[in-house]
Amino acid sequence: MSDTVSTGQPDTILKSVSSENSINGQRAPKTLPGEFYEQYLSRAAKNRQPDAIRSLLPLEHTPGVISLLAGKPNTSTFPISSLQFTTRDPASPSSNEIQLQLSPQELAVGLQYSLTRGLPDLQEWIHGLQAISHKREKGEGWTVAIGAGSQDLIYKAVTALVNPGEAVLIEAPVYAGVLPIFQSLDCDMIEVETDAQGIRSDSLRATLESWPAAKPKPKVLYTVPYGCNPTGMTASLERRLEVLALSREHGFLILEDDPYYYLYYGSAPRPPSYFQLEREQPDVGRVVRFDSLSKVLSSGIRVGFVSAPEVIVRAMELHTMMANLQPSSLSQAIALKLLRTWGYAGFRAHTEHVSQFYREKRDVFEAALRRHLADLVEWTTPEAGMFVWFKLLGTAADGSTLENDSESIIRTKAFEHGVLALPGTVFLPSGRKTAYVRAAFSLLPPEDVDEALKRLRVAILDARASSA
Ligand SMILES: Cc1ncc(COP(=O)(O)O)c(C=O)c1O
Numbered sequence: 186m187s188d189t190v191s192t193g194q195p196d197t198i199l200k201s202v203s204s205e206n207s208i209n210g211q212r213a214p215k216t217l218p219g220e221f222y223e224q225y226l227s228r229a230a231k232n233r234q235p236d237a238i239r240s241l242l243p244l245e246h247t248p249g250v251i252s253l254l255a256g257k258p259n260t261s262t263f264p265i266s267s268l269q270f271t272t273r274d275p276a277s278p279s280s281n282e283i284q285l286q287l288s289p290q291e292l293a294v295g296l297q298y299s300l301t302r303g304l305p306d307l308q309e310w311i312h313g314l315q316a317i318s319h320k321r322e323k324g325e326g327w328t329v330a331i332g333a334g335s336q337d338l339i340y341k342a343v344t345a346l347v348n349p350g351e352a353v354l355i356e357a358p359v360y361a362g363v364l365p366i367f368q369s370l371d372c373d374m375i376e377v378e379t380d381a382q383g384i385r386s387d388s389l390r391a392t393l394e395s396w397p398a399a400k401p402k403p404k405v406l407y408t409v410p411y412g413c414n415p416t417g418m419t420a421s422l423e424r425r426l427e428v429l430a431l432s433r434e435h436g437f438l439i440l441e442d443d444p445y446y447y448l449y450y451g452s453a454p455r456p457p458s459y460f461q462l463e464r465e466q467p468d469v470g471r472v473v474r475f476d477s478l479s480k481v482l483s484s485g486i487r488v489g490f491v492s493a494p495e496v497i498v499r500a501m502e503l504h505t506m507m508a509n510l511q512p513s514s515l516s517q518a519i520a521l522k523l524l525r526t527w528g529y530a531g532f533r534a535h536t537e538h539v540s541q542f543y544r545e546k547r548d549v550f551e552a553a554l555r556r557h558l559a560d561l562v563e564w565t566t567p568e569a570g571m572f573v574w575f576k577l578l579g580t581a582a583d584g585s586t587l588e589n590d591s592e593s594i595i596r597t598k599a600f601e602h603g604v605l606a607l608p609g610t611v612f613l614p615s616g617r618k619t620a621y622v623r624a625a626f627s628l629l630p631p632e633d634v635d636e637a638l639k640r641l642r643v644a645i646l647d648a649r650a651s652s653a
Contacts, residue, residue, distance in 0.1 A: 216326030217470035222496040225404050225438060230345040233503040239301050239510070246305065260293045268292055270519065275527055275535035285522055295518030301502050301510065303331025303490070304517045310524055311476075311490050317529050318446075319461040319474075321492070326469045327460075330498045330505075333512050335444055335477040335489030338501065340366050341508075342440060342473055342491065345500035346405055347372060354392070354406040354437060356384045358574070358612035358621070360414045363407060363442070367614070374614035375403060381565045383420025384408050386427035393435045406437050410459065412445035412570020415612045415623035419449065419569045422456040429462055432471045444477035444489075447536035450544035451568030460492060470494045478520060480571075481536050486516045543571055543627065550626035550634050557638040561645050562622075571627035574609070577620045577645060590618040594648045602644040604637045 238255055245252040267286065274281035287295060294304065302308060308331065312323040321327060332338035343363075347353060349370045355363075357376035367374050378388040389406070396402055406428070410420040420428075432439050441459045449455045460474040473493040478486060491498060505511060524532060550573055551566060564575035577591050592608040599606060609621030626634065 213322075213325050214464050214466075215468040217468055217494065219496050221470065222494065225346050226496070226500055227344060227346055227348045229348075230500040230503070233500070233507065235503055236506040239506045242298075242300055255298065257298050260296045263296050265292070265296060268295070268519075272523055272526070273535075275531040275538065278535070278538055283526060285526060287518060287522055291518055291522060295515040297514060299511055299514045299517070301505050302329070302498070303512055304514065304521060307331060307517050307521045307524075310521060311492075313529065314532070315460070315492055317533075319458050319492075321460060321464060325464070326494060327492050328495050328498050329490055329492055330502055331488060331490050331512050331517060332501075332505070333487045333489070333509065334479055334484075335442065335475040335491075336362060337487075337509075337512070338475055338489055338491040339363060339440070339442060341501040341504045342475075342493070342497065343367065343370070343405070343407075345497060345504065346438065352400065352403045354389065354403045355614050356406075356408045356413075357614055358413075358415050358609060358619075359407065359614060360409055360442065361607075361611050364614060367407075376614050377406070377408075379413070379416060379418060381418060383410060383413065383418045383424050384428060386424050386431065389428065389431055393431060396435075402435055403437050405440050406432065407440045407442065409442045409445070411443055411455075412448055412567060412572070414445070414570065415572050415607070415609070415621075416574040417567025417570050417572045418565065418574075419451065419567075420456065422462075425456060425459055425462055429459060429466060429471075433466065437471075439472045441472055441474045443475060444480050445570040446476065447481050448540050448543050448571065449569040450540040450547070453568075473497055481539050482520060482523065486520060487513060488516050488520050540569075546571070546626045547573070549631045550624070553631075553634045553638045556635070557642045558645075561642060571625055573624050573626060575622055575624065577622065589620050591620050591622045592618065594645060595622055598644040598648045599641055602640045602647070604640040604644065606641070 241254055244250065245254060269284065269286040271282050271284055274283050308329045311329045311331070315321050315329070316323065330338070332341070343366050347367075347370055350372070351370075352373040352375055353367055354377050355367065355374050356379050358379065375392060377392065378385040393402065408420070408428070410425065412419060428439065431437075439459050443458060446458065458474065459472045463469050463472045473491065475489060475491055477489040479489065482488070491501065527535065547567060554562070554564065554573070554575070558575075560578075562575040562577055564573055567573060577594065590610075592610050595606050595608040607623040609619035609623065610616055612623065613619060629637065
Protein backbone atom coordinates (compact mmCIF):
# COMPACT_ATOMS: atom_id res chain seq x y z
CA MET A 186 0.00 0.00 0.00
CA SER A 187 1.28 3.51 -0.66
CA ASP A 188 0.09 6.95 0.20
CA THR A 189 0.47 10.37 -1.44
CA VAL A 190 1.85 13.32 0.47
CA SER A 191 2.50 16.89 -0.63
CA THR A 192 5.78 18.20 0.75
CA GLY A 193 4.88 21.81 0.11
CA GLN A 194 7.84 22.09 -2.27
CA PRO A 195 6.62 23.57 -5.56
CA ASP A 196 5.53 20.97 -8.09
CA THR A 197 6.48 18.14 -5.82
CA ILE A 198 4.09 15.39 -5.04
CA LEU A 199 5.89 12.58 -3.39
CA LYS A 200 4.99 9.14 -2.39
CA SER A 201 5.53 7.93 1.08
CA VAL A 202 5.98 4.29 1.75
CA SER A 203 3.49 2.73 3.99
CA SER A 204 4.74 0.07 6.30
CA GLU A 205 2.46 -2.62 7.54
CA ASN A 206 5.12 -3.68 10.04
CA SER A 207 4.38 -3.53 13.64
CA ILE A 208 7.23 -3.00 16.09
CA ASN A 209 6.81 -4.01 19.71
CA GLY A 210 3.08 -4.27 19.16
CA GLN A 211 2.91 -0.66 17.92
CA ARG A 212 1.97 0.00 14.34
CA ALA A 213 5.13 1.33 12.63
CA PRO A 214 4.76 4.82 11.19
CA LYS A 215 4.83 5.47 7.46
CA THR A 216 8.31 6.48 6.43
CA LEU A 217 9.26 8.76 3.57
CA PRO A 218 11.05 6.89 0.80
CA GLY A 219 14.71 7.47 -0.08
CA GLU A 220 13.81 9.41 -3.25
CA PHE A 221 12.09 12.05 -1.12
CA TYR A 222 15.52 13.33 -0.06
CA GLU A 223 16.82 13.74 -3.61
CA GLN A 224 15.56 17.35 -3.59
CA TYR A 225 17.24 18.04 -0.23
CA LEU A 226 20.75 16.67 -0.73
CA SER A 227 23.35 19.28 -1.59
CA ARG A 228 25.55 19.06 -4.67
CA ALA A 229 28.53 18.33 -2.40
CA ALA A 230 26.67 15.39 -0.84
CA LYS A 231 25.71 14.03 -4.25
CA ASN A 232 29.30 14.34 -5.49
CA ARG A 233 30.86 12.47 -2.58
CA GLN A 234 31.99 8.98 -3.46
CA PRO A 235 32.37 6.21 -0.91
CA ASP A 236 35.84 5.25 0.20
CA ALA A 237 36.48 1.83 -1.36
CA ILE A 238 38.00 0.31 1.78
CA ARG A 239 35.65 1.84 4.38
CA SER A 240 32.57 0.82 2.40
CA LEU A 241 33.55 -2.84 2.76
CA LEU A 242 34.45 -2.65 6.46
CA PRO A 243 30.94 -3.56 7.71
CA LEU A 244 31.33 -6.92 5.91
CA GLU A 245 34.14 -7.81 8.30
CA HIS A 246 31.42 -8.33 10.89
CA THR A 247 29.90 -11.18 8.84
CA PRO A 248 30.27 -14.36 10.91
CA GLY A 249 32.89 -16.75 9.55
CA VAL A 250 34.51 -14.28 7.17
CA ILE A 251 38.32 -13.96 7.16
CA SER A 252 39.24 -10.40 6.25
CA LEU A 253 42.34 -9.43 4.30
CA LEU A 254 40.73 -6.06 3.71
CA ALA A 255 41.88 -3.09 5.69
CA GLY A 256 45.42 -1.99 6.38
CA LYS A 257 44.79 -2.01 10.11
CA PRO A 258 47.74 -1.91 12.47
CA ASN A 259 48.12 -4.90 14.78
CA THR A 260 46.87 -3.80 18.21
CA SER A 261 49.34 -6.13 19.95
CA THR A 262 52.05 -3.64 18.97
CA PHE A 263 50.25 -0.78 20.75
CA PRO A 264 51.73 0.17 24.12
CA ILE A 265 48.48 0.59 26.11
CA SER A 266 47.87 -2.82 27.67
CA SER A 267 45.00 -2.08 30.03
CA LEU A 268 42.53 0.69 30.74
CA GLN A 269 40.77 1.15 34.03
CA PHE A 270 38.64 3.98 35.30
CA THR A 271 36.32 4.72 38.13
CA THR A 272 32.79 6.06 37.85
CA ARG A 273 30.30 7.30 40.40
CA ASP A 274 27.39 4.95 40.90
CA PRO A 275 24.30 6.78 39.62
CA ALA A 276 22.21 5.07 42.31
CA SER A 277 24.21 6.80 45.08
CA PRO A 278 26.69 9.17 43.45
CA SER A 279 27.93 10.78 46.66
CA SER A 280 28.91 7.52 48.35
CA ASN A 281 29.56 4.72 45.85
CA GLU A 282 32.08 4.30 43.10
CA ILE A 283 32.33 1.55 40.51
CA GLN A 284 35.70 0.32 39.23
CA LEU A 285 35.67 -0.47 35.52
CA GLN A 286 38.23 -2.10 33.30
CA LEU A 287 37.99 -2.61 29.56
CA SER A 288 38.29 -6.32 28.74
CA PRO A 289 41.16 -7.24 26.36
CA GLN A 290 38.59 -7.47 23.56
CA GLU A 291 37.00 -4.09 24.44
CA LEU A 292 40.44 -2.50 24.64
CA ALA A 293 41.44 -3.94 21.26
CA VAL A 294 38.25 -2.47 19.74
CA GLY A 295 38.95 0.89 21.38
CA LEU A 296 42.52 1.02 20.07
CA GLN A 297 41.65 0.02 16.51
CA TYR A 298 39.93 1.62 13.53
CA SER A 299 36.22 0.93 13.44
CA LEU A 300 33.12 1.71 11.43
CA THR A 301 32.56 5.18 10.02
CA ARG A 302 29.19 5.47 11.80
CA GLY A 303 30.67 4.42 15.12
CA LEU A 304 31.10 1.24 17.15
CA PRO A 305 28.20 -1.10 16.32
CA ASP A 306 27.56 -1.85 20.02
CA LEU A 307 27.34 1.86 20.85
CA GLN A 308 25.00 2.41 17.89
CA GLU A 309 22.85 -0.37 19.32
CA TRP A 310 22.85 1.18 22.80
CA ILE A 311 21.78 4.50 21.30
CA HIS A 312 18.94 2.85 19.39
CA GLY A 313 17.71 1.54 22.74
CA LEU A 314 18.10 4.96 24.37
CA GLN A 315 16.09 6.69 21.65
CA ALA A 316 13.33 4.09 22.05
CA ILE A 317 13.14 4.90 25.77
CA SER A 318 13.63 8.67 25.58
CA HIS A 319 11.70 9.43 22.39
CA LYS A 320 9.55 6.35 21.76
CA ARG A 321 11.18 5.81 18.39
CA GLU A 322 11.91 2.16 17.76
CA LYS A 323 14.73 0.85 15.60
CA GLY A 324 13.61 0.32 12.02
CA GLU A 325 11.02 3.09 12.11
CA GLY A 326 12.55 5.20 9.34
CA TRP A 327 15.65 6.42 11.15
CA THR A 328 19.15 5.31 11.93
CA VAL A 329 22.11 6.43 14.02
CA ALA A 330 25.62 7.70 13.42
CA ILE A 331 28.12 8.76 16.05
CA GLY A 332 30.32 11.81 15.62
CA ALA A 333 33.09 13.75 17.34
CA GLY A 334 30.51 15.66 19.38
CA SER A 335 27.27 16.95 17.97
CA GLN A 336 29.07 19.91 16.39
CA ASP A 337 30.81 17.55 13.97
CA LEU A 338 27.45 16.06 12.99
CA ILE A 339 25.64 19.39 12.68
CA TYR A 340 28.34 20.61 10.33
CA LYS A 341 28.12 17.45 8.23
CA ALA A 342 24.32 17.51 8.15
CA VAL A 343 24.25 21.14 7.02
CA THR A 344 26.77 20.57 4.26
CA ALA A 345 24.84 17.45 3.18
CA LEU A 346 21.63 19.45 2.83
CA VAL A 347 22.48 23.04 1.97
CA ASN A 348 24.10 24.39 -1.18
CA PRO A 349 26.17 27.58 -1.05
CA GLY A 350 23.99 30.67 -1.16
CA GLU A 351 20.72 28.93 -0.23
CA ALA A 352 18.24 30.32 2.28
CA VAL A 353 18.06 28.65 5.70
CA LEU A 354 15.70 29.21 8.63
CA ILE A 355 17.51 29.87 11.89
CA GLU A 356 15.92 30.60 15.23
CA ALA A 357 17.29 33.81 16.67
CA PRO A 358 19.05 34.27 18.97
CA VAL A 359 20.93 31.12 18.03
CA TYR A 360 23.84 29.00 19.27
CA ALA A 361 26.77 31.08 18.04
CA GLY A 362 28.73 27.91 17.13
CA VAL A 363 26.52 27.18 14.12
CA LEU A 364 26.74 30.64 12.57
CA PRO A 365 30.19 30.07 11.01
CA ILE A 366 28.81 26.93 9.32
CA PHE A 367 26.05 28.85 7.58
CA GLN A 368 28.30 31.86 6.96
CA SER A 369 30.95 29.68 5.32
CA LEU A 370 28.27 28.49 2.89
CA ASP A 371 27.27 32.10 2.26
CA CYS A 372 23.71 31.22 3.27
CA ASP A 373 20.85 33.65 3.33
CA MET A 374 20.13 33.30 7.06
CA ILE A 375 16.46 33.97 7.73
CA GLU A 376 15.94 34.71 11.42
CA VAL A 377 12.92 33.16 13.12
CA GLU A 378 12.01 35.00 16.32
CA THR A 379 11.91 33.31 19.73
CA ASP A 380 10.35 34.24 23.07
CA ALA A 381 9.73 32.67 26.49
CA GLN A 382 7.91 29.72 24.81
CA GLY A 383 10.83 29.07 22.46
CA ILE A 384 10.65 29.39 18.71
CA ARG A 385 7.79 31.61 17.52
CA SER A 386 5.83 29.52 15.09
CA ASP A 387 3.75 32.57 14.12
CA SER A 388 6.93 34.35 13.01
CA LEU A 389 7.92 31.22 11.06
CA ARG A 390 4.50 31.01 9.44
CA ALA A 391 4.54 34.71 8.50
CA THR A 392 7.99 34.33 6.92
CA LEU A 393 6.96 31.30 4.88
CA GLU A 394 3.58 32.65 3.84
CA SER A 395 5.12 35.81 2.47
CA TRP A 396 7.98 33.95 0.77
CA PRO A 397 8.66 35.34 -2.72
CA ALA A 398 7.23 32.95 -5.32
CA ALA A 399 10.38 33.09 -7.45
CA LYS A 400 12.75 32.19 -4.61
CA PRO A 401 13.24 28.53 -3.55
CA LYS A 402 11.96 27.93 -0.05
CA PRO A 403 14.44 27.05 2.70
CA LYS A 404 15.16 23.34 3.03
CA VAL A 405 16.13 23.41 6.70
CA LEU A 406 15.22 25.01 10.01
CA TYR A 407 17.85 24.98 12.77
CA THR A 408 16.50 25.06 16.34
CA VAL A 409 17.64 24.25 19.89
CA PRO A 410 14.40 23.21 21.60
CA TYR A 411 15.49 22.65 25.23
CA GLY A 412 17.33 25.19 27.36
CA CYS A 413 18.37 27.01 24.23
CA ASN A 414 21.88 28.33 24.04
CA PRO A 415 21.82 31.36 24.55
CA THR A 416 18.26 32.14 25.76
CA GLY A 417 17.72 29.20 28.11
CA MET A 418 14.19 28.83 26.71
CA THR A 419 12.39 25.55 26.07
CA ALA A 420 9.91 25.37 23.20
CA SER A 421 6.35 24.61 24.34
CA LEU A 422 4.45 21.60 23.02
CA GLU A 423 2.09 23.86 21.09
CA ARG A 424 4.95 25.62 19.32
CA ARG A 425 6.60 22.31 18.49
CA LEU A 426 3.43 20.94 16.94
CA GLU A 427 2.99 24.08 14.87
CA VAL A 428 6.59 23.91 13.65
CA LEU A 429 6.09 20.27 12.67
CA ALA A 430 2.91 21.17 10.77
CA LEU A 431 4.76 24.00 9.00
CA SER A 432 7.59 21.65 8.05
CA ARG A 433 5.08 19.48 6.18
CA GLU A 434 3.29 22.45 4.68
CA HIS A 435 6.40 24.26 3.47
CA GLY A 436 8.77 21.36 2.94
CA PHE A 437 11.65 22.09 5.30
CA LEU A 438 13.52 19.58 7.45
CA ILE A 439 13.93 20.30 11.16
CA LEU A 440 17.50 20.23 12.47
CA GLU A 441 16.76 19.53 16.13
CA ASP A 442 19.96 20.31 18.02
CA ASP A 443 19.26 19.09 21.53
CA PRO A 444 22.39 18.90 23.73
CA TYR A 445 20.40 20.20 26.73
CA TYR A 446 17.60 17.64 26.50
CA TYR A 447 18.84 15.82 29.60
CA LEU A 448 19.32 19.14 31.43
CA TYR A 449 15.59 19.87 31.73
CA TYR A 450 14.64 20.80 35.29
CA GLY A 451 11.31 22.56 34.79
CA SER A 452 8.49 21.82 37.23
CA ALA A 453 5.98 21.07 34.47
CA PRO A 454 6.23 17.75 32.57
CA ARG A 455 8.70 18.10 29.72
CA PRO A 456 7.34 18.47 26.18
CA PRO A 457 8.36 15.61 23.88
CA SER A 458 11.13 16.15 21.34
CA TYR A 459 10.37 16.87 17.67
CA PHE A 460 11.80 13.42 16.98
CA GLN A 461 9.16 11.88 19.22
CA LEU A 462 6.32 14.14 18.11
CA GLU A 463 6.83 13.40 14.44
CA ARG A 464 5.84 9.80 15.12
CA GLU A 465 2.26 11.01 15.42
CA GLN A 466 2.45 12.76 12.03
CA PRO A 467 1.07 11.07 8.90
CA ASP A 468 4.64 10.07 8.05
CA VAL A 469 8.12 10.34 9.55
CA GLY A 470 11.45 11.54 8.13
CA ARG A 471 11.51 15.33 8.45
CA VAL A 472 13.46 15.54 11.71
CA VAL A 473 17.23 15.28 11.96
CA ARG A 474 18.00 14.99 15.65
CA PHE A 475 21.36 15.73 17.29
CA ASP A 476 22.24 14.48 20.78
CA SER A 477 25.40 14.99 22.75
CA LEU A 478 27.15 13.31 25.66
CA SER A 479 29.06 16.56 26.24
CA LYS A 480 26.77 18.00 28.90
CA VAL A 481 26.12 14.78 30.80
CA LEU A 482 29.21 12.52 30.55
CA SER A 483 32.14 14.55 29.34
CA SER A 484 32.61 17.33 26.82
CA GLY A 485 36.23 16.23 26.24
CA ILE A 486 35.23 12.70 25.26
CA ARG A 487 33.73 14.14 22.03
CA VAL A 488 30.80 11.81 21.50
CA GLY A 489 27.56 12.97 19.94
CA PHE A 490 25.02 11.19 17.76
CA VAL A 491 22.56 11.92 15.02
CA SER A 492 19.22 10.14 14.60
CA ALA A 493 17.90 10.71 11.11
CA PRO A 494 16.60 9.07 7.93
CA GLU A 495 19.07 6.66 6.36
CA VAL A 496 19.72 8.79 3.24
CA ILE A 497 20.84 11.75 5.33
CA VAL A 498 22.95 9.62 7.66
CA ARG A 499 24.55 7.98 4.63
CA ALA A 500 25.41 11.39 3.14
CA MET A 501 27.01 12.40 6.43
CA GLU A 502 28.86 9.08 6.60
CA LEU A 503 30.46 9.75 3.20
CA HIS A 504 31.63 13.11 4.55
CA THR A 505 33.17 11.43 7.61
CA MET A 506 34.93 8.87 5.39
CA MET A 507 36.80 11.64 3.64
CA ALA A 508 37.20 14.10 6.54
CA ASN A 509 38.23 12.05 9.58
CA LEU A 510 37.47 8.36 8.78
CA GLN A 511 35.44 7.84 11.97
CA PRO A 512 34.85 9.14 15.50
CA SER A 513 37.43 8.08 18.11
CA SER A 514 37.10 4.35 18.89
CA LEU A 515 38.67 4.83 22.32
CA SER A 516 36.22 7.55 23.37
CA GLN A 517 33.37 5.37 22.20
CA ALA A 518 34.73 2.28 23.97
CA ILE A 519 34.98 4.20 27.26
CA ALA A 520 31.48 5.69 26.85
CA LEU A 521 30.06 2.28 25.94
CA LYS A 522 31.65 0.56 28.96
CA LEU A 523 30.19 3.19 31.25
CA LEU A 524 26.74 3.22 29.65
CA ARG A 525 26.43 -0.56 29.57
CA THR A 526 27.51 -0.85 33.18
CA TRP A 527 24.96 1.76 34.27
CA GLY A 528 22.22 0.51 31.97
CA TYR A 529 19.40 2.78 30.82
CA ALA A 530 18.06 3.17 34.37
CA GLY A 531 21.50 4.26 35.58
CA PHE A 532 21.84 6.74 32.71
CA ARG A 533 18.47 8.17 33.58
CA ALA A 534 19.36 8.44 37.28
CA HIS A 535 22.64 10.13 36.39
CA THR A 536 21.03 12.68 34.04
CA GLU A 537 18.42 13.44 36.70
CA HIS A 538 21.20 14.24 39.16
CA VAL A 539 22.88 16.43 36.56
CA SER A 540 19.71 18.36 35.77
CA GLN A 541 19.05 18.91 39.50
CA PHE A 542 22.60 20.19 39.85
CA TYR A 543 21.93 22.81 37.18
CA ARG A 544 18.56 23.67 38.68
CA GLU A 545 20.34 24.55 41.93
CA LYS A 546 22.92 26.59 40.02
CA ARG A 547 20.08 28.38 38.23
CA ASP A 548 18.44 29.18 41.58
CA VAL A 549 21.67 30.57 43.02
CA PHE A 550 22.21 32.71 39.93
CA GLU A 551 18.66 33.98 39.91
CA ALA A 552 18.77 34.87 43.60
CA ALA A 553 21.92 36.92 42.94
CA LEU A 554 20.27 38.58 39.94
CA ARG A 555 17.37 39.61 42.19
CA ARG A 556 19.77 40.89 44.85
CA HIS A 557 21.99 42.96 42.60
CA LEU A 558 20.33 43.68 39.28
CA ALA A 559 16.55 43.54 39.73
CA ASP A 560 16.19 47.24 38.83
CA LEU A 561 18.70 47.14 35.96
CA VAL A 562 17.88 44.02 33.94
CA GLU A 563 14.96 41.71 33.12
CA TRP A 564 14.95 38.01 32.36
CA THR A 565 12.79 34.90 32.04
CA THR A 566 13.62 32.02 34.35
CA PRO A 567 15.24 29.20 32.33
CA GLU A 568 13.88 25.68 32.87
CA ALA A 569 16.69 23.77 31.20
CA GLY A 570 20.33 24.20 30.34
CA MET A 571 22.97 26.46 31.81
CA PHE A 572 22.28 29.98 30.59
CA VAL A 573 20.40 33.10 31.66
CA TRP A 574 19.60 35.58 28.92
CA PHE A 575 18.94 38.98 30.38
CA LYS A 576 18.11 42.36 28.97
CA LEU A 577 19.75 45.56 30.12
CA LEU A 578 16.94 47.95 30.85
CA GLY A 579 17.01 51.21 29.04
CA THR A 580 16.02 53.58 31.78
CA ALA A 581 17.73 53.98 35.11
CA ALA A 582 15.96 54.89 38.35
CA ASP A 583 17.30 58.42 37.96
CA GLY A 584 15.70 58.72 34.52
CA SER A 585 18.89 58.47 32.46
CA THR A 586 18.74 56.31 29.34
CA LEU A 587 20.99 53.52 28.22
CA GLU A 588 21.93 52.63 24.68
CA ASN A 589 19.96 49.68 23.33
CA ASP A 590 23.16 47.76 22.95
CA SER A 591 24.84 45.52 25.49
CA GLU A 592 28.06 45.16 23.54
CA SER A 593 30.02 48.19 24.68
CA ILE A 594 29.04 47.73 28.32
CA ILE A 595 29.83 44.04 28.35
CA ARG A 596 33.01 44.12 26.28
CA THR A 597 34.54 47.17 27.90
CA LYS A 598 32.95 48.38 31.16
CA ALA A 599 32.16 44.95 32.55
CA PHE A 600 35.61 43.65 31.71
CA GLU A 601 37.21 46.74 33.30
CA HIS A 602 35.28 45.89 36.44
CA GLY A 603 36.52 42.29 36.30
CA VAL A 604 33.57 40.37 34.90
CA LEU A 605 33.13 38.58 31.57
CA ALA A 606 29.86 37.70 29.82
CA LEU A 607 28.71 37.54 26.21
CA PRO A 608 26.92 40.39 24.48
CA GLY A 609 23.75 39.20 22.76
CA THR A 610 24.83 40.41 19.33
CA VAL A 611 27.12 37.39 18.86
CA PHE A 612 24.04 35.12 18.87
CA LEU A 613 22.21 36.97 16.14
CA PRO A 614 22.72 35.87 12.53
CA SER A 615 22.35 39.50 11.42
CA GLY A 616 24.83 40.68 14.09
CA ARG A 617 22.47 43.55 14.90
CA LYS A 618 22.62 45.43 18.18
CA THR A 619 20.68 44.06 21.13
CA ALA A 620 20.28 44.90 24.79
CA TYR A 621 20.61 41.23 25.78
CA VAL A 622 23.48 39.48 27.52
CA ARG A 623 24.19 35.75 27.99
CA ALA A 624 25.52 34.53 31.30
CA ALA A 625 26.54 30.91 31.93
CA PHE A 626 25.89 29.69 35.47
CA SER A 627 27.32 26.18 35.11
CA LEU A 628 30.69 26.59 36.78
CA LEU A 629 30.80 29.30 39.41
CA PRO A 630 30.42 28.75 43.15
CA PRO A 631 27.75 30.96 44.82
CA GLU A 632 30.26 33.48 46.18
CA ASP A 633 31.70 34.07 42.68
CA VAL A 634 28.21 34.47 41.22
CA ASP A 635 27.44 37.04 43.87
CA GLU A 636 30.66 38.93 43.26
CA ALA A 637 30.27 38.81 39.46
CA LEU A 638 26.77 40.27 39.57
CA LYS A 639 27.81 42.88 42.11
CA ARG A 640 30.56 43.95 39.70
CA LEU A 641 28.15 43.94 36.79
CA ARG A 642 25.87 46.31 38.69
CA VAL A 643 28.73 48.75 39.19
CA ALA A 644 29.70 48.42 35.50
CA ILE A 645 26.16 49.12 34.29
CA LEU A 646 25.75 52.10 36.62
CA ASP A 647 29.13 53.36 35.54
CA ALA A 648 28.13 53.04 31.86
CA ARG A 649 24.92 54.85 32.57
CA ALA A 650 26.71 57.62 34.38
CA SER A 651 29.15 58.10 31.52
CA SER A 652 26.40 58.01 28.86
CA ALA A 653 24.14 60.40 30.77
C1 LIG B 1 23.30 24.28 21.11
C2 LIG B 1 24.60 23.56 21.00
N1 LIG B 1 24.76 22.69 19.99
C3 LIG B 1 25.90 21.99 19.84
C4 LIG B 1 26.95 22.15 20.71
C5 LIG B 1 28.20 21.36 20.48
O1 LIG B 1 28.26 20.30 21.41
P1 LIG B 1 29.24 19.06 21.27
O2 LIG B 1 30.18 19.17 22.42
O3 LIG B 1 28.36 17.86 21.35
O4 LIG B 1 29.93 19.15 19.95
C6 LIG B 1 26.83 23.05 21.78
C7 LIG B 1 27.94 23.26 22.72
O5 LIG B 1 27.93 24.08 23.58
C8 LIG B 1 25.61 23.76 21.93
O6 LIG B 1 25.41 24.63 22.93
